[in-house]
Amino acid sequence: MNTFTFKNGDYVPEIGLGTWLSKPNEVYNAVLAAIKVGYRHFDCAYIYQNETEIGRALRFAIENGLVKREDIFVTSKLWNSDHAPKQVEKAIRKSIFDLQLDYLDLYLIHWPVAFKTGHLYAHSADDLVSPDEFSIEKTWQAMEIIQEKGLAKHIGVSNFNMPKLNRLLTNSRIAPEMLQIELHPYFQQTELIEFCRKNRILVTAYSPLGSHHLIQGKAGLTREAIVKSIAEKHHCTPAQVLLAWGIQRGSIVIPKSVNEKRIRENFNALNVRLDASDFVKLGDLEQNLRISKGLFCVLPGGFYTYEDIWEK
Template sequence: MAAKIFKDLPGGLKMPAIEIGTWQITDEADIETALNTALELGYRHIDTAFAYENEHFIGRVLQEWFSSGKLKREDLFITTKLPLQGVHPDRVEMFIKKSLENLKLDYVDLYLIHFPVGLKYVEGETNPSLVDMQTEPEDHVGVWKKMEEQVDAGRTKTIGLANFNVRQIDRILQSARIKPACLQVELHVYLQQRELVKFCLQNGFVVVAYSPLGCPGYNKSLEEIGAEPKKLPDMLHDETIKKIATKHTKSTAQVMLRYLLQRDLVAIPKSVTPARIKVNIDVFDFSLDAAEVKALDDLEVGEEARVCDFKIIPALLNHPEFPFSK
């Protein structure tokens, strides 16, 4: 079975199918290691977000690559995201400008609404305590119009959504002048999101799978805010995946990523470990056969396997636009 190296986006833009994720990398040295390793190995797609608080470090590394002449801006596909405090028509432009300034770029390739629920914003207070955060009333159509204006202004090549459900995407499609190019959602062997993927592909947008390895580092975030650790799905040690990996002399991570590529998805594995960054993009020289794909399909757990449920911000749960089951 084939797996595309690039996905076609509107305007002739090509999105590389393996992307390096950068959530939870807040240390400058770790960003340098991760990005320099990834770029040397041929990664050309980087995922960040205003909320990850690392855009300025990424901008610095990118400048070094550009000024040394090793890469040109147009060689890269850069994605960043409107934070939850920006999900309001009055704040879209302000936040994309902040991201561009941080990243030291004139434009990004893809700008995503990070989450379908907006949080109140107080100037200068970008990261208030999670328990104190208050939500905004929903105005997805108004926010989307402002997202479209960012394309018109040349600040982003394309726009898209993250963590939206079918109903919410459909509402945007009803009024959109510029259709979403992409939906980014948690998606892995245990949480396959088949209905959502079918809907997106039918409507012509690319689905990007975040936490493709099941986010084994998630409890680090809970620990930082003093929350109880969560029981995480452990796909890296799943016996079925191990068996398939052994047959191909690959790792379980590589099998999970290859599975997503063969489903016509883009995957964003995150790592700060050079050996892992290397294996995570080494997934184009083998292929899963129909029986192996079926065995992986059968591992679906569904909603219970969701890791990034955003429940660490209690106010989100009570909002009518909270996108996942509670």
């Protein structure tokens, strides 16, 4: 298994199974199929509301000798309603319990946006908490404590841009070790990746296939002529081209699938090696097309605007 390395020498496999929108009744089989194919990395989150089923699959795999706990890498994420510093430990303990583990390998702040405790979704501005009340620095201090307690081996953030990362790098005892962001040829974020490389923050690419389901019909990266022609050249599939592109750019990729054939296909992207001319062509697909805009946090009269969330 190819890996990226944290500062302390721990490894994170360069491909993981995404689980957003994997229905509870599908994700159990998906996780077991993935383990059998060779996946050792699972990207989860409290808000995906399927950690219990993932936990059942992980437990089954460990108890039946398919895999050892120390050989898998499991991520979960702190949801927006748990940014109150006193909530952070409760939240990670809930994910650890549901995933039937003793610790997580990685815990991320999911979004730089806070909802009131108990409000899974924000329906109006009243459900939001101001960024001053639960600042990212205050929530991060609680993240540092859960790492020190051994509840998460590594801590990081998701959907943060450079200014917010800089705030944590400047004001924190422990620097974020991972940034999870949307990355695919339509949205390449080259400057942000370079910033992370310089600051020794690993990068995970979410929606590495262009979150197929959201842009189906409109764009559809796997149906791009350039992607298809590169796939033909390398005798592989369009999805494998996209994943190989993500990995060769130095990011971890976490494609989601609940289909056994596609789970295997995605894993086999590890065998695809793109060349410099492929990179030029795929680079030309840039459209600055952000799919996950975080608009569910942007409410009339609320504290967060699109520009605040994605400040440059």
